[in-house]
Amino acid sequence: MSGLAVNEIAIRGRLNTVTAALQPGQVTAICGPNGAGKSTLLQALAGLITPTSGTVELGGAPLPQGRERARQIGYLPQIGEVAWDLSVASLIALGRLPHGDRGDAQVAAALAALDLTAFAHRPLSTLSGGERARALLARVLAGEPRWILADEPLAALDLGHQLTLLARLREAAKAGAGVVLVVHDLALAMNHADRVMVLDRGELAADGPPEEALASPVIARVWGVPARWLGEPGARALVCG
Amino acid sequence: MTRPIPLLTVLLLLAVPLSLLAGRVWLDPWSTPNAAVILAELRLPRALLALVIGGGLGAAGAAMQGYLRNPLADPGLFGIAPGAALGAVASLWFGYAASAWLLPLFALAGAGGAMALLALIAGRSASAALFTLAGMMIASLAGALTSLAISLAPNAFALSEIVNWLMGALTDRSWPDVWLAAPLTLAGIALLRLAGPGLDALTLGEPAARSLGVNPARLQWLLIGGTALTVGSGVAVAGVIGFVGLIVPHLVRPLTDRRPSSLIVPSALAGALLVLAADVMCRILPLVTELRLGIALSLIGAPFFLRLLLRLRRGWL
Numbered sequence: 001m002s003g004l005a006v007n008e009i010a011i012r013g014r015l016n017t018v019t020a021a022l023q024p025g026q027v028t029a030i031c032g033p034n035g036a037g038k039s040t041l042l043q044a045l046a047g048l049i050t051p052t053s054g055t056v057e058l059g060g061a062p063l064p065q066g067r068e069r070a071r072q073i074g075y076l077p078q079i080g081e082v083a084w085d086l087s088v089a090s091l092i093a094l095g096r097l098p099h100g101d102r103g104d105a106q107v108a109a110a111l112a113a114l115d116l117t118a119f120a121h122r123p124l125s126t127l128s129g130g131e132r133a134r135a136l137l138a139r140v141l142a143g144e145p146r147w148i149l150a151d152e153p154l155a156a157l158d159l160g161h162q163l164t165l166l167a168r169l170r171e172a173a174k175a176g177a178g179v180v181l182v183v184h185d186l187a188l189a190m191n192h193a194d195r196v197m198v199l200d201r202g203e204l205a206a207d208g209p210p211e212e213a214l215a216s217p218v219i220a221r222v223w224g225v226p227a228r229w230l231g232e233p234g235a236r237a238l239v240c241g
Numbered sequence: 242m243t244r245p246i247p248l249l250t251v252l253l254l255l256a257v258p259l260s261l262l263a264g265r266v267w268l269d270p271w272s273t274p275n276a277a278v279i280l281a282e283l284r285l286p287r288a289l290l291a292l293v294i295g296g297g298l299g300a301a302g303a304a305m306q307g308y309l310r311n312p313l314a315d316p317g318l319f320g321i322a323p324g325a326a327l328g329a330v331a332s333l334w335f336g337y338a339a340s341a342w343l344l345p346l347f348a349l350a351g352a353g354g355a356m357a358l359l360a361l362i363a364g365r366s367a368s369a370a371l372f373t374l375a376g377m378m379i380a381s382l383a384g385a386l387t388s389l390a391i392s393l394a395p396n397a398f399a400l401s402e403i404v405n406w407l408m409g410a411l412t413d414r415s416w417p418d419v420w421l422a423a424p425l426t427l428a429g430i431a432l433l434r435l436a437g438p439g440l441d442a443l444t445l446g447e448p449a450a451r452s453l454g455v456n457p458a459r460l461q462w463l464l465i466g467g468t469a470l471t472v473g474s475g476v477a478v479a480g481v482i483g484f485v486g487l488i489v490p491h492l493v494r495p496l497t498d499r500r501p502s503s504l505i506v507p508s509a510l511a512g513a514l515l516v517l518a519a520d521v522m523c524r525i526l527p528l529v530t531e532l533r534l535g536i537a538l539s540l541i542g543a544p545f546f547l548r549l550l551l552r553l554r555r556g557w558l
Binding site for chain 1: 310445451455499
């Protein structure tokens with residue numbers, strides 16, 4: 001029992017009785033229109049919001065708190081804020097704070113995993129948007145969490161950088177981590193997730209394999225847009241209208 | 242990152258002996274009459290007090306800038322220094338300042354009161370924005386009450402005492418001031434150091450910091466306690482000395498990896514160096530009366546602050 005689960009959680013005004021059990025080793029995408037409650041659900045899974053009712057469990061037990069939780073769940077917020085112009089290596093080393101060590105080996109591994117070794121001593125202000133996004137994800141990976149929860153990590157990235165980041169997240173899932181992503185791009189969710197949860201006005205509108213959860217009727221109902229998928233599974237493109 | 246620590250330590254080891262000799266009259270330990278007494282009873286406690294006060298203000302500035310993620314933050318903005326000043330002014334107003342201990346104790350009580358009020362208003366939410374607004378409100382209230390005390394001063398002597406004291410100085414300070422300020426300042430710096438990892442995490446914003454296991458309420462308590470001890474004890478023995486907490490972290494930051502935790506001890510050392518140097522400058526300037534330390538540091542600090550603002554406008558900070 002190493003799953004991350006929400007049991008009938010409600011958060012006043014934002015989420016209404018959502019139940020889901022997420023499994024490690026999978027990439028799960030949370031989709032939905034603006035204001036549907038995607039980030040709220042992700043923050044509840046990360047233990048950053050206390051639900052008004054319901055419970056969040058990890059491995060069948062209540063979500064641990066503080067450093068213990070931080071060692072198990074890595075969270076990448078939507079806004080990639082970094083207040084000071086740290087070097088890439090210093091930024092990534094922040095991922096080791098829950099462990100209370102420098103984690104030189106883990107920082108070096110995270111730098112290598114995201115092709116940032118050559119940038120280790122560069123200030124963040126000198127990086128491009130894509131390099132910065134990779135550095136922010138590397139910060140989470142350096143903590144070696146069992147769960148990676150990322151809020152729109154692909155936003156504002158070009159296609160190449162999106163695919164690079166998705167490949168690294170897939171590698172983490174293959175290594176046994178649970179990966180949960182808030183994603184706006186439905187084609188990315190369709191082609192790269194193992195499971196998709198669709199939220200609509202705070203409620204779970206669909207939950208399952210991408211082909212089912214993002215079927216055309218679901219898109220029409222939730223987003224109010226007539227749409228159909230083209231191509232083969234794993235290489236789908238969405239056509240609207 | 243410990244690179245700036247040896248450098249600043251060496252500079253301090255050079256500056257302290259020089260400061261002991263410097264003054265309107267330069268001291269020659271071998272030929273100046275009563276040199277040993279002057280050194281032991283006047284210049285050494287004064288130099289140590291400069292180190293203690295500067296160290297506390299530098300560390301508090303670094304921690305406060307890290308907490309608010311704002312390079313323009315200064316510990317004086319958050320009510321604790323004005324609260325301590327109000328306490329000291331009250332002791333002068335009531336004529337208690339003749340006792341060596343009452344003025345600092347009143348100042349510490351003022352700092353403690355400001356800290357308690359800050360914790361009461363901002364503590365529960367642990368929000369940096371509320372902390373800032375509460376601090377500014379307390380600073381404004383304490384400033385208004387200080388002005389009221391000045392305007393209602395019972396006599397011209399008390400008025401003169403209050404105004405002079407508010408300018409901040411190390412003139413005529415002695416060992417009891419060192420014994421009062423040093424332990425409190427060291428305890429404050431220790432609390433601020435404990436806050437270091439939380440401040441580092443806060444670099445990524447509040448949600449990410451909490452996801453890294455930071456307890457925002459504990460962090461805020463460490464900040465309030467550390468700042469109250471360092472700034473409060475400094476104001477208690479030397480009056481209001483501004484700009485050190487603002488300037489010093491900027492001078493030191495390029496020498497570190499810019500994590501707030503890596504800045505606290507170097508800022509304490511650099512603050513100590515800056516206040517020591519400014520105090521020596523006050524002593525050796527050929528003026529009719531000795532320049533007040535608070536005025537000297539404000540004269541240095543204001544243009545520096547303007548330079549920071551201009552750099553911020555150009556996005557260079």
